[in-house]
Amino acid sequence: MAKTVVSFTLNGSPVDVLVEPRELLIHTLREKLATTGPHIGCDTSHCGACTVDLDGLSVKACTVLTVQCDGAEMLTIEGFAKAGALHPLQEGFSQEHGLQCGFCTPGMITRAYRLLQENPSPTEADIRFWMAGNLCRCTGYQNIVKSIQYAAAKMRGETVATSHPVLAE
Amino acid sequence: MIPRPFEYHAPSALPDVIALLDKYGDEAKLLAGGHSLLPMMKLRFAGPAHVIDLRKVASLKGIALEGGEIRIGAMTTENELIFSALVAEHVPLLVEAARQIADPQVRYKGTIGGDISHGDPGNDHPAVMLALDAAFVLAGAGGERVVQAADFFLGTFETAMAPGEVMTQIRIPVPGPGTGAAYAKLKRKTGDYATAAAAVVLRMKDGTCAAARIGLTNVGPTALNAHDAAQALLGTAVDEAAIAQAAAKAMAICEPAADLRGDEEYKTAMAGQMVERALRLALSRVK
Amino acid sequence: MDTNIETHARLEKLEGIGCSRKRREDPRFIQGKGNYVDDIKLPGMLSGVMVRSPYAHAKIVSIDTSKAKAHPGVHAVLTAEDLKPLKLHWMPTLAGDVQAVLADGRVSFQNQEVAFVVADDRYTAADAADLVEVEYEELPAVVDPFKALAPDAPVIRPDLDGKNVGAHGARKHHNHIFNWQIGDKDKTDRAFANAEVTVKQDMLYPRVHPCPLETCGSVANYDAIRGDLTVWITSQAPHVVRTVVGLLSSIPESKIRIISPDIGGGFGNKVGVYPGYVCAIVASIVLGRPVKWIESRSENLTTTAFARDYWMTGELAADKNGKIRALRVNVTADHGAFDACADPTKWPAGMFHVCTGSYDIANAHVSVDGVYTNKFPGGVAYRCSFRVTEAVYLIERMIDVLAQRLDIDKAEIRRRNFIQAEQFPYLSPLGLEFDSGNYAPALERVLEAVDYKALRAEQAALRADPNAPTLMGIGITTFTEIVGAGPSKNCDILGIGMFDSCEIRVHPDGSAIARMGSISQGQGHQTTYAQIIASEAGIAASQIAVEEGDTSTAPYGLGTYGSRSTPVAGAATARAARKIREKARKIAAHLLEVAPDDLEFDLDQFKVKGDPARGKTMKEIAWAAYNNVPEGMEMGLEAVDYYDPPNFTFPFGAYVCVLDITKKTGETKVRRFYALDDCGTRINPMIIEGQIHGGLTEGFAVAMGQELPYDEQGNVLGGTLMDYFLPTSQETPHWETDFTVTPSPHHPIGAKGVAESPHVGSIPCFSSAMVDAFAHLGTTHFNMPYNSFRVWQHAKSLGLTA
Numbered sequence A: 001m002a003k004t005v006v007s008f009t010l011n012g013s014p015v016d017v018l019v020e021p022r023e024l025l026i027h028t029l030r031e032k033l034a035t036t037g038p039h040i041g042c043d044t045s046h047c048g049a050c051t052v053d054l055d056g057l058s059v060k061a062c063t064v065l066t067v068q069c070d071g072a073e074m075l076t077i078e079g080f081a082k083a084g085a086l087h088p089l090q091e092g093f094s095q096e097h098g099l100q101c102g103f104c105t106p107g108m109i110t111r112a113y114r115l116l117q118e119n120p121s122p123t124e125a126d127i128r129f130w131m132a133g134n135l136c137r138c139t140g141y142q143n144i145v146k147s148i149q150y151a152a153a154k155m156r157g158e159t160v161a162t163s164h165p166v167l168a169e
Numbered sequence B: 001m002i003p004r005p006f007e008y009h010a011p012s013a014l015p016d017v018i019a020l021l022d023k024y025g026d027e028a029k030l031l032a033g034g035h036s037l038l039p040m041m042k043l044r045f046a047g048p049a050h051v052i053d054l055r056k057v058a059s060l061k062g063i064a065l066e067g068g069e070i071r072i073g074a075m076t077t078e079n080e081l082i083f084s085a086l087v088a089e090h091v092p093l094l095v096e097a098a099r100q101i102a103d104p105q106v107r108y109k110g111t112i113g114g115d116i117s118h119g120d121p122g123n124d125h126p127a128v129m130l131a132l133d134a135a136f137v138l139a140g141a142g143g144e145r146v147v148q149a150a151d152f153f154l155g156t157f158e159t160a161m162a163p164g165e166v167m168t169q170i171r172i173p174v175p176g177p178g179t180g181a182a183y184a185k186l187k188r189k190t191g192d193y194a195t196a197a198a199a200v201v202l203r204m205k206d207g208t209c210a211a212a213r214i215g216l217t218n219v220g221p222t223a224l225n226a227h228d229a230a231q232a233l234l235g236t237a238v239d240e241a242a243i244a245q246a247a248a249k250a251m252a253i254c255e256p257a258a259d260l261r262g263d264e265e266y267k268t269a270m271a272g273q274m275v276e277r278a279l280r281l282a283l284s285r286v287k
Numbered sequence C: 001m002d003t004n005i006e007t008h009a010r011l012e013k014l015e016g017i018g019c020s021r022k023r024r025e026d027p028r029f030i031q032g033k034g035n036y037v038d039d040i041k042l043p044g045m046l047s048g049v050m051v052r053s054p055y056a057h058a059k060i061v062s063i064d065t066s067k068a069k070a071h072p073g074v075h076a077v078l079t080a081e082d083l084k085p086l087k088l089h090w091m092p093t094l095a096g097d098v099q100a101v102l103a104d105g106r107v108s109f110q111n112q113e114v115a116f117v118v119a120d121d122r123y124t125a126a127d128a129a130d131l132v133e134v135e136y137e138e139l140p141a142v143v144d145p146f147k148a149l150a151p152d153a154p155v156i157r158p159d160l161d162g163k164n165v166g167a168h169g170a171r172k173h174h175n176h177i178f179n180w181q182i183g184d185k186d187k188t189d190r191a192f193a194n195a196e197v198t199v200k201q202d203m204l205y206p207r208v209h210p211c212p213l214e215t216c217g218s219v220a221n222y223d224a225i226r227g228d229l230t231v232w233i234t235s236q237a238p239h240v241v242r243t244v245v246g247l248l249s250s251i252p253e254s255k256i257r258i259i260s261p262d263i264g265g266g267f268g269n270k271v272g273v274y275p276g277y278v279c280a281i282v283a284s285i286v287l288g289r290p291v292k293w294i295e296s297r298s299e300n301l302t303t304t305a306f307a308r309d310y311w312m313t314g315e316l317a318a319d320k321n322g323k324i325r326a327l328r329v330n331v332t333a334d335h336g337a338f339d340a341c342a343d344p345t346k347w348p349a350g351m352f353h354v355c356t357g358s359y360d361i362a363n364a365h366v367s368v369d370g371v372y373t374n375k376f377p378g379g380v381a382y383r384c385s386f387r388v389t390e391a392v393y394l395i396e397r398m399i400d401v402l403a404q405r406l407d408i409d410k411a412e413i414r415r416r417n418f419i420q421a422e423q424f425p426y427l428s429p430l431g432l433e434f435d436s437g438n439y440a441p442a443l444e445r446v447l448e449a450v451d452y453k454a455l456r457a458e459q460a461a462l463r464a465d466p467n468a469p470t471l472m473g474i475g476i477t478t479f480t481e482i483v484g485a486g487p488s489k490n491c492d493i494l495g496i497g498m499f500d501s502c503e504i505r506v507h508p509d510g511s512a513i514a515r516m517g518s519i520s521q522g523q524g525h526q527t528t529y530a531q532i533i534a535s536e537a538g539i540a541a542s543q544i545a546v547e548e549g550d551t552s553t554a555p556y557g558l559g560t561y562g563s564r565s566t567p568v569a570g571a572a573t574a575r576a577a578r579k580i581r582e583k584a585r586k587i588a589a590h591l592l593e594v595a596p597d598d599l600e601f602d603l604d605q606f607k608v609k610g611d612p613a614r615g616k617t618m619k620e621i622a623w624a625a626y627n628n629v630p631e632g633m634e635m636g637l638e639a640v641d642y643y644d645p646p647n648f649t650f651p652f653g654a655y656v657c658v659l660d661i662t663k664k665t666g667e668t669k670v671r672r673f674y675a676l677d678d679c680g681t682r683i684n685p686m687i688i689e690g691q692i693h694g695g696l697t698e699g700f701a702v703a704m705g706q707e708l709p710y711d712e713q714g715n716v717l718g719g720t721l722m723d724y725f726l727p728t729s730q731e732t733p734h735w736e737t738d739f740t741v742t743p744s745p746h747h748p749i750g751a752k753g754v755a756e757s758p759h760v761g762s763i764p765c766f767s768s769a770m771v772d773a774f775a776h777l778g779t780t781h782f783n784m785p786y787n788s789f790r791v792w793q794h795a796k797s798l799g800l801t802a
């Protein structure tokens, strides 16, 4: 099949890629654009490890064709830290121990970002419901919920602190 | 996990879509949200030579209240339904159902038109459409026609849509006063299709049931219109006895396929349970 | 400054044992800069994909690769015929059996590896894989281990024809692998014959899969000019892989470099060596280019290493008061088509003999039969030590069964049977020496926390109401785990003792690098090992770089599984750090012109006893180590430790679970789950809590939904994430955690290992609660997983769904 050039904005920078129509966005990102933060965890669009933010929507990059992204604005985990400063979500995941092996983390943070754009003050139930497209095999989600709450509070301008002080015991 | 090669088209006007469909016939597939089609292509269960993406067709988007109907563009996504104030006000059942479909990411992409057109008995909108007495606008080379939901679902992956047609709009009559509705879905986890689910719309007048419609998900080759079950409610107070009777009649039409979600017996029983659950909820919501 | 405040500040800076130090690995992961195997991209790298058998059992009549080879962009299509000249068509398993790398004339499980296609990229490889034409002649398949032992059962392994003795002794049938027994059978039988009460229960621990979020994969790069082979691999045991690759390829280990980069979860799935790895290596050697192989999720769930599949029969003999006199266990273990269990060589059922649990049982006997079936190989320890989940499940279920028979409360029967604190070290009837424990207080604490009495009262009221739509089940477990394999006298893999290692170098500026033979897959080793060194050697954790996973730099170790990192590599780390400290003491004494014994160690410095104003910090000592050491001492500040543990460690816990079950649908809600764990000394409470949440969640998944069933034809069902139950945030319950601390007496810092207890302990707790919900109707057991379908079927059998 003839390849086509697809242009979009990735983490603020314009990119052009040459792809077959059948190429999945996740492969373009990972193999052609050195954007290996989003991961592949399944074949059936269930795990969310591949989540990226596409034109203001959280999507699974394994279930989007790259050719569908012509003209899009895309944000991946690589676009979160600005000038060396971590995004509140990145800080929250670290402070609240919201990750272990880290494989789900880029997708989690990217998904949580869109959630907080839509709902800056989610309850635990909101978070559990709206994060349910991202599987994590390590954390049991409890600390992920806390991480997102930490970030939400910080983004609302509140003072925040880890619930795991260094010298508690 | 790699689709077979195909040619990609992304026209921006409906007539162009229809022209492409005419041109490529069987070899073409419409691509809406892609969350049923692309997984099947990745597993190589489907391998269209031409993929016609509807994303640029602006006329297929949007939600409006017109002529006593909520009219929804086929390309409207699940999350757009969930976030729509208009839908929440006039057809809250749709919000309740959409929230139970797949997971957040899938709902950002999956469209109501795709969910209905796919003809998958596991999809949730078909039963909801049956309960809401919705109608679908289909456009083809010969013009537009409107088909009632009750006449649309013919078999697994089989609908009344003719080759070369596109679903453009979903029309839902705004339920009148005295109506209550609910969607009850039993599933194993987020992102799973229903083990069994029931959509119910009830209209109560002076304490008795004046109208009722019930649709069932994933307990037959298509979404099922549980007509007899609904009829059994008419004139009753929708008390426990009537609810049990409706559930029994709904179970009588189930022909589920056994899989890891359960055997025929379980799925049939769960269809009954979901009917009961949805009826109680719907009744509690009658305004 | 107030000395308390000052000490606090120094402790905070040191971040030693006991601190909730934030993780060192996080910065890269939260910024998308992890380096997992599939992230690796080398110049000229090719992509490999497997062609797999659609049949569970078939002869291969022919394989035609010509169309695939002719496809543009294809570089090679390997079959068993291509591997034969290299003698690589079969490979040894960790269990003393052999496994086909690519099917050699026959397939014996569905999705078995048949051919390996190598192409420019994964798209081309996928297209070409479809062009490989294989003609099969289907044979009858057997997926039930009992049917596999029928006299006329299909022969699953004709290659073993005539081999009546396997790696673990006599084989009594063509599909039999081994019989393994432990304990005193005669004494046990006598105890049963004389018992006031006996109970017996069959139970199946179904076939499940660890399913880490990252699947398995590797990138092999053979440099023909240098003769060096480098392999990036998703391995929990990179050194073992190096040894296996060396054995297979006859390349010396010095020319093989195995790198486990960041690993996206292991849980036992990444202990073995899989055909895909071998094929990628061969292809790289043959083609002279790097070759990547990454399995898909369904390949992962249906070919690389299942867990469990244990059919167990437990029996207890007791007196009328519920005091247990004897335990008897018979197991039929389904190992699939090749025996690729990951167990220490001597123990083909792993540490199953920990199955006497937390209870003082005088007599016990265990017999395990391993059986071949037409299912994929494995038998790994899914977030547990070898077969410990099975063992704990058995005893925790059995003690509940006994309680029900005698109408004794399930908490009370445990009290009556606990090994008492003063009995430790406790020699079990099956020959294990439990190092330490304090079971009764743990249980009481948990019962009080959940108000057990009130729960039982609520349950009684609910049971009294026949119209209640729900049932309530209260589950209890008081489990003991065995981890930290292990003493080399008992434990080896391929003949290599299961020690582990640490090497520490302190640089002149006082910072340090430490390397271990273990490998983190999310456990946070970079963080916690540094904490051990910080406490033991007085170097701030922030100044310590921890490296693992590269066999060219790390000392040999047996890897990370079975919670062995803290008990074994953690011990090696503590001991290496102590060697550093002792050398530092001598240097400090030299600098201060006092005797080494006149110095005392104070967090991060040595002080002169009685003259605390005089001292040397570790930083000062490190500098001196490179320019001013006592006469006769070698320069530098380095230490190595290879630790062969004297014993295992025995973490324990007490859990309570409360379930609410809807009778008419089988839907189950976890109302409450309270988990108290005792893992000895706690290195990083934050990380421990995270490990426990994760383990409980995996336990929940196993109990409530995971299984890989087969149909009669040998088709594996449920091999995608649509069916295979991985709970999301929405399904996962809220966990309550608690702890006590009973240090291990033989471990240098008293730590026992934690990550697996919650998995091991929670699964029987869910079963206990589920069965308890129906116990008043006579139910003593029914098999997992407790999805709503199965629960409903059980409820229906008791007339509850009408």
Ligand SMILES: Cc1cc2nc3c(=O)[nH]c(=O)nc-3n(C[C@H](O)[C@H](O)[C@H](O)COP(=O)(O)OP(=O)(O)OC[C@H]3O[C@@H](n4cnc5c(N)ncnc54)[C@H](O)[C@@H]3O)c2cc1C
Pocket (backbone or CB within 6 Å): A044, A045, A046, B029, B030, B031, B032, B033, B034, B035, B036, B037, B038, B039, B054, B074, B075, B100, B101, B102, B103, B106, B109, B110, B111, B112, B113, B114, B115, B116, B117, B118, B122, B123, B124, B125, B165, B166, B167, B168, B191, B192, B193, B194
């Ligand atoms: C993990 C996962 C879980 C899911 N769970 C559920 C669930 O619980 N319930 C549920 O209902 N669905 C579920 N789905 C399916 C999802 O909702 C799909 O998005 C939906 O079924 C199809 O909508 P789509 O817009 O993605 O259509 P596509 O996948 O793009 O198309 C589906 C089919 O419809 C045709 N089509 C699409 N639009 C039109 C149109 N306007 N006119 C004519 N034909 C058209 C296409 O040609 C194609 O054959 C799930 C999907 C995934 C990946």
Ligand code: FES
Pocket (backbone or CB within 6 Å): A039, A040, A041, A042, A043, A044, A045, A046, A047, A048, A049, A050, A051, A060, A061, A062, A063
């Ligand atoms: S890779 Fe699993 S959802 Fe995309």
Ligand code: FES
Pocket (backbone or CB within 6 Å): A098, A099, A100, A101, A102, A103, A104, A105, A135, A136, A137, A138, A139, C213, C264, C265, C522
């Ligand atoms: S941190 Fe490992 S999968 Fe989430």
